[in-house]
């Protein structure tokens with residue numbers, strides 16, 4: 001799900017054999033005996049057969065084998081427990097093996113785990129869609145369910161294109177996006193990722209050409225500078241006749257750079273979209289469900305997009321599920337158009353098991369004082385990250401909600417640093433220059449301290465070049 005393109009260059013070096021030496025006992029799930037071979041059979045076969053995200057099969061970096069997980073901890077096959085600072089790529093907001101989410105899954109699986117969604121409906125999906133409409137910004141009234149974040153982005157883009165076709169304006173078929181953005185790995189999503197750090201160059205012949213405005217420069221709590229939107233305003237005005245939609249990540253640019261920008265920027269984008277008759281797609285796949293301190297990051301600017309994408313934390317990290325919401329204006333346009341329907345329908349659309357867990361996860365979040373909890377994590381991260389500013393190899397640190405970022409001066413060697421983090425009992429997976437944490441919301445202050453102290457110890461001993 002995430003930019004790990006640095007793997008191609010820096011991280012295929014020096015990763016021989018066993019990532020940890022503490023191989024005394026083999027986990028109970030590994031039904032093998034210890035041999036001279038330092039790696040478990042699972043991990044050997046993993047390297048033989050399995051492709052991991054952004055990974056090489058000719059120069060594989062050994063993966064760690066998880067045998068169980070509970071709370072904020074991942075248990076490895078050697079019995080060691082790691083505090084998970086990643087919430088499994090920002091999804092596991094309630095931690096692992098949560099009794100309420102387990103019960104929701106077990107309860108649903110005993111009824112039915114899946115049925116087709118063409119011509120059939122069920123309570124888990126209907127409840128979820130109603131819930132999503134209620135909790136998202138006003139005006140997002142219709143929900144299209146899909147399997148993953150990238151697909152939710154494809155669906156959003158297709159909605160925008162089909163809307164303009166239905167309005168008799170098929171030439172509005174381009175998108176305007178922001179530099180440093182990330183929207184997924186499928187082809188339409190790739191076309192709106194950052195054109196330099198994304199995969200545009202490699203796939204130059206096949207990725208659609210879109211328009212890009214500079215990344216917002218005014219930071220989240222800084223005073224607004226109208227100059228910051230000038231280039232965006234010029235592009236949208238010049239290209240409005242060919243633009244179907246603007247697509248952006250509200251407030252937090254995630255996997256494209258972990259940048260936090262001013263709500264005023266987002267407000268101005270909304271105004272400019274209205275002025276020039278261009279739809280606004282908010283990709284809240286990373287920010288949705290409280291991560292930035294608001295339930296949805298659009299709330300920072302008090303705006304409603306025309307189309308919104310949700311994913312990642314929607315099931316509390318239990319299963320893959322995503323949603324694309326849109327306004328009634330968009331859905332009416334599409335459905336009253338020539339096709340008479342929206343032209344999309346995933347096989348596993350509205351998977352009941354995933355919807356049941358999503359309902360339980362959202363109820364669990366909303367029944368807690370989640371906002372105070374995110375504020376607690378934010379305050380704690382600010383205190384914990386402050387000392388990093390004094391390190392020679394650190395460019396800066398920044399915190400928003402339950403997101404803490406340490407930007408290094410140089411890209412880190414992932415394979416090397418991952419070993420050191422694991423030796424400290426923490427799971428942190430940097431990309432490029434960015435070492436960051438997006439922990440489960442249940443992480444206590446003491447666990448945060450342990451997590452960030454571990455990072456400090458590793459970075460303090462990492463050479464600055």
Ligand SMILES: *Cc1c(COP(=O)(O)O)cnc(C)c1O
Pocket residue numbers: 001002148149150151153182183184185249254255283284285286311312
């Ligand atoms: C992760 C992410 C995606 C892609 O989601 P997948 O489930 O990995 O396909 C899209 N947009 C944003 C903002 C993301 O963070």
